Amino acid sequence: MSLIPSDCRECPPGSVEPEGVDRRDFVKKMAAACAAGVPVVLGVVGVPGVNGQTVDGERYDPTMHYYGMGVDPAKCIGCGRCVNACKTENDVPRTEGAFNTWVERYVIRNDGEVIVDSPDGGMEGFPELADEAGIRKSFFVPKLCNHCANPPCVQVCPVGATFITQDGVVLVDDDYCIGCRYCIQACPYGARWFKEEKRVAAKCTFCYHRIVKGLVPACVEACPTQARIFGEVEGRATPLARFIRFNEIDVLKPALNTRPKVYYANLDGEVR
Amino acid sequence: MVQQVPRLAIVFTIAVAILLGARQLLIPPTFGEDGHYRAAAVDSIAAHPIKYAGRQACELCHAEQAEVRLAGNHRGVGCETCHGPAAPHVQGPLDVKPVIPDTREFCVTCHSYNASRPTGFPQIEPARHNFPRPCKDCHDPHAPVPPVTPGECSACHAQIARQKSLSHHAELSCAVCHEAPDTHKDAPRSVRPTKPQTRALCGTCHAAGIEEGPPQIDLESHGVPYMCWDCHYPHFPETR
Numbered sequence: 001m002s003l004i005p006s007d008c009r010e011c012p013p014g015s016v017e018p019e020g021v022d023r024r025d026f027v028k029k030m031a032a033a034c035a036a037g038v039p040v041v042l043g044v045v046g047v048p049g050v051n052g053q054t055v056d057g058e059r060y061d062p063t064m065h066y067y068g069m070g071v072d073p074a075k076c077i078g079c080g081r082c083v084n085a086c087k088t089e090n091d092v093p094r095t096e097g098a099f100n101t102w103v104e105r106y107v108i109r110n111d112g113e114v115i116v117d118s119p120d121g122g123m124e125g126f127p128e129l130a131d132e133a134g135i136r137k138s139f140f141v142p143k144l145c146n147h148c149a150n151p152p153c154v155q156v157c158p159v160g161a162t163f164i165t166q167d168g169v170v171l172v173d174d175d176y177c178i179g180c181r182y183c184i185q186a187c188p189y190g191a192r193w194f195k196e197e198k199r200v201a202a203k204c205t206f207c208y209h210r211i212v213k214g215l216v217p218a219c220v221e222a223c224p225t226q227a228r229i230f231g232e233v234e235g236r237a238t239p240l241a242r243f244i245r246f247n248e249i250d251v252l253k254p255a256l257n258t259r260p261k262v263y264y265a266n267l268d269g270e271v272r
Numbered sequence: 273m274v275q276q277v278p279r280l281a282i283v284f285t286i287a288v289a290i291l292l293g294a295r296q297l298l299i300p301p302t303f304g305e306d307g308h309y310r311a312a313a314v315d316s317i318a319a320h321p322i323k324y325a326g327r328q329a330c331e332l333c334h335a336e337q338a339e340v341r342l343a344g345n346h347r348g349v350g351c352e353t354c355h356g357p358a359a360p361h362v363q364g365p366l367d368v369k370p371v372i373p374d375t376r377e378f379c380v381t382c383h384s385y386n387a388s389r390p391t392g393f394p395q396i397e398p399a400r401h402n403f404p405r406p407c408k409d410c411h412d413p414h415a416p417v418p419p420v421t422p423g424e425c426s427a428c429h430a431q432i433a434r435q436k437s438l439s440h441h442a443e444l445s446c447a448v449c450h451e452a453p454d455t456h457k458d459a460p461r462s463v464r465p466t467k468p469q470t471r472a473l474c475g476t477c478h479a480a481g482i483e484e485g486p487p488q489i490d491l492e493s494h495g496v497p498y499m500c501w502d503c504h505y506p507h508f509p510e511t512r
Contacts (some may be wrong), residue, residue, distance in 0.1 A: 062314075077389045079382040081353050088357050089323045105388050129387045133510065138388035163309035173313035176300065209320035218324045224349040224382060225393075 060212045062166040067206055068261035069220075070229035070243035071142050073268070077225055078103055078140040083123040085222035089207060094123075098193050100204035101144035101219050106270060108136045114270050141271050142227060144219070145170060145191035145204035146252060146260030153183035153192060153203075162201065168233070168261060169208055174200040188256055206230070233261060323357040326350075330358065333365070337414055344415020345394075354378070354413070379407040385438055391508075392431030395438060425452070428460065432507050439508040440486065449473065449506065474500040 086101045087094060103122030107115040107129065119126065122140070129135060147170050154162050154170060161177040164170050172183075177200035184192045184201055195202040207217035211230075215221070220230045231240035240263075247265035253272065254260075264271070305311035330351040331338040341347060352358050355370040373379075376398065385395040402410070411417070425446040426433030436442060446452070452465035468474070475491045478500075482488060489495075495503060504510055 060318075074390055077382055077393055078386065081381075085324060085352070085357070090320075107388070125381055125384075126386060126388065128385070132387050135387065139390070140388055160303070160308045160310075163307055163313075165314055166306060171314065171317055173310050173317075175316070176310055176313065205317060208314075208317050210322055210324075212318045213322065215322065215324075215326045221324050221326055221350050222353045224346075224353045226348050 062212075065167040065211075066233050067168050067211065067230070068147065068233040068240055068263060069144070069206070069217075070231075070240050070247075070249075070263045070265065072227050072229075072243075072247070072265040073139055073141045073271075074266060075225045075227035076103065076140040076142055077227075078105060078122055078126050079224065080122045080125050081222040081224060082142060082219035082228065083121045085218040086204075087123070089210075089218035090205070092202075093195075093197065095196075098195070098202075100191075100202070101142065104141045104143055105138065106141060106268065107138045108268075108270060110134055110136050112136075137268075139268065141264075141267075142219075143189070143191070143252075144262060145187075145206075146189055146258065146262040147204075147206060149259035149261060150257060152186040152188065152256075152258060156182045156186040158182065165208070167211075169206045169211075170203070171205055171208060172201050172203055174198055174202070177201055188253055188258065189260075321359075323359050324352050325357075325359040325362045327352070329362050340412070341414045344412070344417070346414060346416060374406055374408050374413075376404065376406055379413075383407075392434055394434050397438070436507045441507065441509060468501070468506075471500055474506075 080103060083099065083102055086092060086099075090100055092098050092100055099121045101121075102118050104116050104118045105122070105126050107117075109115065117126075126140075129138065147164075147168060149164075149168070151164065151170050154164060157163075158180065159176060159178055161173045162170065162183055163173070174195070179194070179199040179201065181194060181201060184194060192201050192203045194200075207215070207219075210217060216230045217228075220228045229239050229243045232238040233240060233244075235241055236245075243265065244263055249263045249265060250267040250271075251260040251263060300310055300312075302311040303309065306314075327338075327350045334351075337351075341349070341351075352370075354373055358370045360368040361370050380396070380398045383395055384398050389395060407413070407416075429446075436444075449468050450465040453463055455463045456465055471491055477486055478488055479491050480488045500506070
């Protein structure tokens with residue numbers, strides 16, 4: 001949209017000043033000519049409109065939703081069903097480092113040392129802990145894209161291939177992504193990975209294809225202990241709003257001002 | 273008309289035409305409709321096929337199992353958590369059958385003992401717990417209950433009972449440390465069971481000088497002035 005002002009700036013008002021046309025007139029005329037061009041430019045660029053997708057005959061209106069997820073680490077049993085379900089649902093390759101969601105195990109030892117492990121993303125569960133007596137406490141933390149309201153990954157994308165939808169989900173347009181991996185570097189949560197097969201960045205979509213059909217994300221569907229709650233962030237009478245109201249809520253790395261929409265209940269201070 | 277004006281107008285027209293043409297060529301259709309992205313991408317992402325049908329879809333046909341499940345301890349567990357992604361089965365119920373994971377190996381995915389699991393979550397030691405019988409011999413997977421029923425204390429204090437069952441105190445009954453009047457069952461909040469009050473109670477087993485006993489300490493010096501349960505959780509005692 002920078003076309004119009006730059007055209008005007010190129011008008012060299014000082015250079016053309018023949019008799020009968022003073023500078024003021026000239027500027028006026030050129031401004032009028034530029035203004036006449038505005039509708040043409042807008043016509044090419046396109047006027048913002050409502051995304052008219054329909055799902056199952058009923059129109060899904062993204063402006064009526066704003067999604068987030070609640071995670072209760074105290075309920076997570078580290079079974080890895082969520083990781084498995086996510087891989088199946090989203091055709092995530094079962095290769096190293098390709099995870100939309102994964103489960104971390106925190107082990108805090110008596111001497112204060114914190115050990116975090118996530119063998120295979122926790123997909124096949126976790127091995128038993130050796131030296132149980134030397135452990136102060138241990139728990140599981142499911143992780144995924146935080147669908148930040150202020151996402152660094154979207155900010156750095158040079159082509160506009162990653163974006164926030166109107167319903168608050170951060171997505172990757174993998175037909176438009178150039179595979180520069182800048183977003184993978186920018187994400188402070190390590191939530192993005194590189195899809196070799198298509199040479200694009202990939203990430204959790206909150207199972208966008210499911211939520212527009214009124215289903216919950218696959219990880220939430222598969223979780224046997226309701227450690228994950230999916231729903232609307234806004235409004236009072238939603239499962240997520242209730243979860244947020246009734247628990248002490250933390251987000252990951254709040255100091256980065258990314259404003260995550262994945263809310264953790266009663267999170268241990270060691271979790272990053 | 274001054275002669276410069278038409279010349280400039282031609283130059284500007286060409287410049288604008290080139291810019292607009294380049295825009296048209298370089299910017300994909302639907303870019304910018306809803307924001308700084310291709311609006312069509314949202315539709316193509318939304319068109320991804322689903323694999324997990326969701327428990328509501330299962331319940332349309334399998335209402336009987338759903339009813340059993342919703343009344344039991346697996347009420348929160350989705351059908352597809354165990355039976356796998358079932359969207360193909362919903363499309364063609366006779367063509368594709370979901371898996372029935374009736375082996376020990378599958379159940380212990382969640383129920384094997386792991387110290388990182390939350391307190392009270394039902395866990396077993398797979399090598400010791402009725403090996404090698406399949407779990408469903410004793411537990412209904414749709415509404416599992418521990419086969420010991422009716423529970424006395426564990427009916428209400430199941431979390432403590434489950435935790436204790438994994439600990440060194442597994443063999444001790446609740447009554448060893450607590451005295452519960454019968455009326456506690458009718459009025460659980462106003463009539464309370466007793467709790468240990470003295471270090472001597474733990475000393476019954478753990479004081480030095482008892483032969484063939486559990487770990488022993490010197491009651492006079494160990495951990496004074498604290499009570500035993502200030503440091504050790506009696507339902508799952510730490511050894512150090």
